[in-house]
Amino acid sequence: MLRNTTELSEIRRQLSDLTSREKRVEVALRDLRRRLENCLNAFDRDKYKATDQRLLINALASEILIFDKLGYDIGTCGSHFLLGVAALLEGRYQAALERFKEFIGLAEPHDRNLGNACFLAGTVSYNRRQCSQAIEFFESAVRYSPEENRDWQSKTRVAELTYFMRKPREVIGKAFFDVEERLKAIEGAAQHGFLRATLYLKLGNCYVGTFLEPKERNPMVITKSQSVTISKPESGAQGSLDPSPCCRW
């Protein structure tokens, strides 16, 4: 009887410990969710690399992973987005892309970070020269952006990617000039100058001659030898022409 009472008392103590531990976990989880929500609501894709933001994102990501490993559900798909950003900051591109894809699949259509996830996934694909995939993500970023504040930065990237993919001149030109037309509609807006400068820089880079010969022929640049070949196809004496400024590296 005495032994049973002692055992019962021990079980009670353990149960109470467990309950208080679960309560502490619940409080910690609630606190984490609140901080995560604040971070996601304030997320700015142009400023997330700043030291304070980087530290905050890394700290939150570590906490999320601890709870995840212990089997606790964070209860918000935003955690995938944040883990994706943390992976991106660490240069783990594949992991970042997987997290962003997961977030894009789970997020509500009105989630403010849906466009950001598409943009960042597009950036990861861009950095890995997965051009078609990058175009899809950037196009999605444009689609998810609010009509009054369209994501023209993503649209400019799409145009640049058509150039990287060495699409025909007309396709590349059309992609750039479409964005230019759209930008005219937002003249005077805060971001207008920056967006136009970016667009013209990227467009100019399609036409500019290069110090070394590019890996793949650029359809936007007509070299001197090409223009002569077109006008005098019968000569075929390219060796007598001025040497191209390009050289093999």
Place this chain on the structure above:
Amino acid sequence: MPVVIDYSLAQALLLAKSVDMDLAQTPSELLADLSHRLRRIVLNKREEIILALCYFMLGTCAFYSTHLSKDVGKIHLEYARHRTLSVPSDVCLYSCVTKELLSRDEFIKQVDYYTNQLEQQVGRRFR
């Protein structure tokens, strides 16, 4: 972004063998000027990809500008090489020289090409 614009502008002017009267700077002076600005910019950058690109730009500025030290250019290219190797192998880098996305190895090849060219320039100076 202004330094990137100036780099492309200087590149276009150099290749066209012309000067822009509105700039009141020769392409060589323009490259030297943007190199000074870029050196300040890299102090605030931490991303390996950005640093690799910036140091590559700095190195090539030294190669194409007569106003910059070739030895310093070589050091910048060494930094560029070092930074590029810190980037994951599946990452591509944008070459300011050929205006295309290059694999890490291809990018290093360009860095090495300019390093060799600068070494030859320095070598000729001491001969």
